[in-house]
Amino acid sequence: MARKKAAAQPTIPRPEKIAVALIINGAETQLSLAPWTTLLDALRDHLDLTGTKKGCDHGQCGACTVLVDGRRINSCLTLAVMQDGATVTTIEGLGADGRLHPMQQAFIEHDALQCGYCTPGQIMAAVACVHEGHATSPEQICPGEQ
Numbered sequence: 001m002a003r004k005k006a007a008a009q010p011t012i013p014r015p016e017k018i019a020v021a022l023i024i025n026g027a028e029t030q031l032s033l034a035p036w037t038t039l040l041d042a043l044r045d046h047l048d049l050t051g052t053k054k055g056c057d058h059g060q061c062g063a064c065t066v067l068v069d070g071r072r073i074n075s076c077l078t079l080a081v082m083q084d085g086a087t088v089t090t091i092e093g094l095g096a097d098g099r100l101h102p103m104q105q106a107f108i109e110h111d112a113l114q115c116g117y118c119t120p121g122q123i124m125a126a127v128a129c130v131h132e133g134h135a136t137s138p139e140q141i142c143p144g145e146q
């Protein structure tokens with residue numbers, strides 16, 4: 001009995017890389033990325049900005065929080081190509097002139113680090129919380145705990 005010749009497998013074209021321009025911590029940055037690259041992976045794997053942490057990689061833990069155009073986002077939930085042209089601030093870009101940002105200093109002074117892994121995300125979220133006007137009173141920060 002003759003064997004049937006296997007059908008030729010369809011050729012799946014490799015996706016092209018896409019040019020992405022970002023301003024990261026004040027520096028214009030050009031990247032060439034696969035379209036499915038998350039902003040988190042672009043920061044960590046393509047730019048060695050490893051201060052932004054990958055925790056759950058599903059938008060649940062906040063370890064990957066960065067500021068995009070001044071607003072906090074979970075960088076694991078957005079594709080880098082979706083942020084083309086945006087201004088991104090990571091934990092590495094928070095301080096200035098060799099000094100810590102006041103929120104970083106406050107975390108140290110109040111020993112607010114826990115294990116430390118997600119601390120960069122917590123600091124970025126805290127900075128955004130203040131900027132968004134959600135930290136003008138103790139009641140806003142910890143409702144029901146006064």
Ligand code: FES
Nearest residue numbers: 055057059062076
């Ligand atoms: Fe957990 Fe992004 S890594 S929310």
